[in-house]
Amino acid sequence: MISQILHTPDGVRDIYGDELVLKNEIINKVYDTFHLNGFKDIETPTFEFFDVFSKDIGTIPSKELYKFFDKEGNTLVLRPDFTPSVARALAKYFKEEKGPLKFCYKGNTFINTSEYQGKLKETTQIGVEMVNENSIYADAQMICLVIDTLLAAGLEEFVVSIGDTEFFKGLCSEANITEEIELNLREYISSKNFYMMKEYLASNDINSDIIDQFGYFSKTYLEIEDLKNLKNLVKNKNAVKALDRLLLLKDILSKKGYDKYIAFDLSMLSKYHYYTGIIFKAYTYGVGDAIIKGGRYDNLLEKFGKSASAIGFVVLADELLTSIMRTGHRNVELKKKVLITFKEDYLKADAKALELRKSGIIADVIKEPSMNKDEFESYVEKGGYSEVITI
Amino acid sequence: MDDNKYIVFALAKGRLAGQAMELLEKTGITCDEMKDKDTRKLVFVNEELKLKFFLAKATDVPTYVELGAADIGIVGLDTILEENRRVYEVLDLKMGKCRMCVCGPESAGELLKHRERIRVATKYPVIAKDYFFNTKHQTVDIIKLNGSVELGPIVGLSDCIVDIVETGSTLRENGLKVLEEIRDLSARVIVNQVSMRMQNKRITEIIDKMKAEIDQ
Numbered sequence: 001m002i003s004q005i006l007h008t009p010d011g012v013r014d015i016y017g018d019e020l021v022l023k024n025e026i027i028n029k030v031y032d033t034f035h036l037n038g039f040k041d042i043e044t045p046t047f048e049f050f051d052v053f054s055k056d057i058g059t060i061p062s063k064e065l066y067k068f069f070d071k072e073g074n075t076l077v078l079r080p081d082f083t084p085s086v087a088r089a090l091a092k093y094f095k096e097e098k099g100p101l102k103f104c105y106k107g108n109t110f111i112n113t114s115e116y117q118g119k120l121k122e123t124t125q126i127g128v129e130m131v132n133e134n135s136i137y138a139d140a141q142m143i144c145l146v147i148d149t150l151l152a153a154g155l156e157e158f159v160v161s162i163g164d165t166e167f168f169k170g171l172c173s174e175a176n177i178t179e180e181i182e183l184n185l186r187e188y189i190s191s192k193n194f195y196m197m198k199e200y201l202a203s204n205d206i207n208s209d210i211i212d213q214f215g216y217f218s219k220t221y222l223e224i225e226d227l228k229n230l231k232n233l234v235k236n237k238n239a240v241k242a243l244d245r246l247l248l249l250k251d252i253l254s255k256k257g258y259d260k261y262i263a264f265d266l267s268m269l270s271k272y273h274y275y276t277g278i279i280f281k282a283y284t285y286g287v288g289d290a291i292i293k294g295g296r297y298d299n300l301l302e303k304f305g306k307s308a309s310a311i312g313f314v315v316l317a318d319e320l321l322t323s324i325m326r327t328g329h330r331n332v333e334l335k336k337k338v339l340i341t342f343k344e345d346y347l348k349a350d351a352k353a354l355e356l357r358k359s360g361i362i363a364d365v366i367k368e369p370s371m372n373k374d375e376f377e378s379y380v381e382k383g384g385y386s387e388v389i390t391i
Numbered sequence: 392m393d394d395n396k397y398i399v400f401a402l403a404k405g406r407l408a409g410q411a412m413e414l415l416e417k418t419g420i421t422c423d424e425m426k427d428k429d430t431r432k433l434v435f436v437n438e439e440l441k442l443k444f445f446l447a448k449a450t451d452v453p454t455y456v457e458l459g460a461a462d463i464g465i466v467g468l469d470t471i472l473e474e475n476r477r478v479y480e481v482l483d484l485k486m487g488k489c490r491m492c493v494c495g496p497e498s499a500g501e502l503l504k505h506r507e508r509i510r511v512a513t514k515y516p517v518i519a520k521d522y523f524f525n526t527k528h529q530t531v532d533i534i535k536l537n538g539s540v541e542l543g544p545i546v547g548l549s550d551c552i553v554d555i556v557e558t559g560s561t562l563r564e565n566g567l568k569v570l571e572e573i574r575d576l577s578a579r580v581i582v583n584q585v586s587m588r589m590q591n592k593r594i595t596e597i598i599d600k601m602k603a604e605i606d607q
Contacts, residue, residue: 157587191480192481193481221591281586285585288583289477
């Protein structure tokens with residue numbers, strides 16, 4: 001029995017000590033950056049009605065949600081993703097608001113992924129959403145915020161890959177592709193399986209001009225020339241608009257000196273179907289997945305009764321933490337930490353501690369422990385104390 | 392982005408690893424350490440080109456690549472489909488060609504024509520389930536075996552099997568035959584999603600060279 005009490009279920013974990021200190025530091029730095037950019041806090045419930053995360057909304061598949069029932073028999077879901085929750089809340093409280101709304105949040109999300117994949121089921125997300133802003137400048141602002149956030153968190157080497165979902169949708173509608181073919185194509189393109197994609201398009205009698213255009217999905221780093229060439233090839237209006245957006249974005253970010261951090265990749269198609277325009281992910285060394293994911297979702301709020309454009313992203317705090325721990329980019333000043341031990345005179349030790357704390361030093365007061373010298377030395381070392389004061 | 396980082400290859404142990412290394416050698420990527428048959432090393436390094444290689448059980452290769460322990464993996468499509476990991480599948484090596492098939496005694500052919508429940512033994516439960524559910528719309532009991540799957544119908548454990556068929560000689564010797572073909576298989580190159588972005592230039596170069604060699 002006892003051994004079972006000690007364990008946590010697969011996919012969740014305890015986090016404590018230095019690791020948690022680092023995690024909180026990262027979260028605070030990210031959050032400070034959001035606040036400095038004018039985002040205000042919002043907190044939504046940990047669980048909501050199933051409909052907020054249903055297939056119609058376009059978040060993760062239903063089978064990966066943690067579901068349970070309330071006393072009235074409603075299906076409730078532990079949030080797998082903040083965006084639908086925040087969209088719901090903003091549609092509810094700012095239905096008539098026409099000016100831009102900027103909100104940020106942090107909290108844990110829950111996804112019931114399959115076992116033994118080395119992935120956590122409970123993860124911390126820190127994110128922003130900006131509503132009622134559909135200009136290219138909002139897109140540029142968001143990408144800049146992604147870059148500023150990562151720089152603030154202490155990362156130097158990272159890539160923000162940018163794509164546009166409208167380009168893929170535009171090409172599909174130009175080619176008159178059925179929904180089933182579109183779904184399969186989505187799969188091939190997002191797994192960069194281009195030889196299969198080409199075979200598949202050819203076997204479905206898609207004409208070769210369109211196949212050539214699909215060929216551009218294969219590049220992970222599209223140059224300006226590629227985007228311009230593509231613009232001459234593509235006929236679909238929405239696809240052209242998507243390319244125009246990317247070119248404009250490139251121009252703005254280059255002028256800001258941020259082009260070294262970005263890469264254009266049209267093959268990025270999120271599994272979240274609510275995205276409607278630009279979509280982006282940030283990658284760095286040390287982790288096998290993206291550390292930031294986001295994009296534009298202009299139709300989502302409408303499903304909650306407010307027709308408004310929106311764009312947002314989340315920082316996957318656990319992935320970012322792993323990357324910083326593995327690549328050693330930690331650059332935080334640690335506060336000085338002192339241990340004060342006393343035998344009888346607690347009040348004297350307390351007074352000493354107060355004095356130290358006033359000057360910003362961490363002062364830890366304990367009754368002299370019954371340890372031998374070696375045990376005590378190791379205790380001091382593990383605790384990270386720079387000095388021991390015996391009263 | 393960073394030329395000082397190693398590019399790590401995970402190769403599926405066995406014949407495929409040898410064939411893949413031969414192909415890589417033609418593109419100028421060599422690893423002399425690996426040629427030593429008696430070595431007990433697990434990881435082989437080419438310091439000059441900043442490359443590392445290791446051999447892993449085929450089913451583990453997609454896992455190493457998904458989690459970023461390896462940047463590039465070389466493994467059969469059967470394993471990729473069965474493991475269903477989030478990796479980029481970037482190149483068909485056109486080697487190790489074979490087929491995934493439903494096999495059994497002649498008499499089992501009749502059972503596949505209806506949607507009655509049958510028992511299927513396989514090393515590939517994901518692929519088998521996907522085929523029977525989504526393509527054939529037939530209810531099946533899947534029995535996972537770890538080897539000598541052909542035994543299933545012979546000893547009466549299952550009605551048929553889903554397995555890889557290369558020449559078909561093992562089947563014939565045991566009185567079994569291919570009843571239906573599920574799909575063609577071959578070896579593939581897979582790439583980690585982050586590596587594809589962070590080390591794009593070097594990885595693309597390696598893949599383009601391999602592709603040129605295959606297309607010849």
